[in-house]
């Protein structure tokens with residue numbers, strides 16, 4: 001099989017709306033490496049968009065799924081339940097931020113977790129409104145798109161979106177949006193657009209993923225909590241991209257001294273199997289009536305088995321600490337290159353959730369250089385993802401299990417791509 005043939009077949013058989021970044025096709029993958037159908041090797045710093053914190057095909061995940069496959073693969077949890085679903089909920093309840101009683105429901109995709117968090121918040125408060133942030137990404141379903149704060153390419157041509165969704169600017173120091181600007185904008189929303197007593201939830205990413213790895217300053221998160229407490233609004237942390245060790249903690253909200261009422265999670269939760277979750281205060285989670293939550297595949301047994309193995313692997317292999325150390329290594333590398341690469345505007349992030357933003361000589365965003373760096377890296381066998389409202393940020397999502405030698409090789413390629 002040739003990559004070029006597959007590109008032609010893809011163009012003929014699948015819609016262009018499913019945009020595909022690479023023009024080579026996966027054949028097999030192991031930990032942090034991937035081989036295409038022509039035998040070319042790539043170092044994977046994309047990790048299936050933040051899904052593979054435990055690497056490709058971790059042996060313990062494979063073993064857990066194989067064992068489950070021998071027993072049963074699907075019953076529909078809402079029809080015939082199974083113990084592993086409960087065990088995973090108990091483990092997440094014990095580990096998610098917040099020293100209060102929690103409950104967890106499972107779904108399939110990140111967007112579905114977000115949809116359900118909003119359903120739960122509306123049911124619990126009896127209010128319709130939801131506030132989200134510019135640059136935020138919450139998925140491709142109707143409510144996901146409505147909440148997402150980036151029009152191109154996610155929202156173009158797909159409206160109208162569900163109503164009662166409002167946006168405020170997310171703090172973004174490099175582009176002149178301070179914490180105070182964001183908070184002022186929220187107060188302005190309450191004056192001009194929506195009565196805070198009609199708002200069910202404020203949803204935010206503690207570190208914006210697609211938006212450019214913008215880290216929420218502590219005073220911003222504290223202010224959000226304060227506004228929520230003042231008006232009876234629920235605070236929802238969307239940890240779909242930040243969760244499961246990416247930021248040097250199991251959940252990014254552990255970096256803050258406030259806790260959300262609800263947390264959405266997906267991606268690395270099940271290390272490559274489609275599984276998502278909403279975890280939150282028990283009384284809030286219990287607001288929807290029986291039958292209001294769920295889905296045919298929600299909490300699929302293979303995915304749940306994989307997720308239980310993910311939690312064990314993260315703990316047994318010390319991957320959360322390792323991720324923080326790897327992130328520091330990358331940060332040091334990029335900081336060291338700043339003086340030689342004038343396009344580097346900012347290196348930012350937390351733990352292993354690190355990104356570099358590129359700018360032009362006049363300080364404006366530099367998406368062209370970003371694409372060049374991506375292309376040059378790919379030519380040398382390193383898979384990098386971009387992000388950012390202006391498409392001018394490269395984000396790094398290497399598996400936390402990456403071997404030291406492969407990490408070093410990846411960083412060398414990155415340096416060559418930046419200096420070329």
Ligand SMILES: Cc1ncc(COP(=O)(O)O)c(C=O)c1O
Pocket residue numbers: 049109110111112114137138139140205209210238239240241266267
């Ligand atoms: C923060 C955040 N929320 C929600 C989603 C949507 O997840 P999914 O693509 O699994 O629907 C994503 C996906 O990138 C995300 O990063």
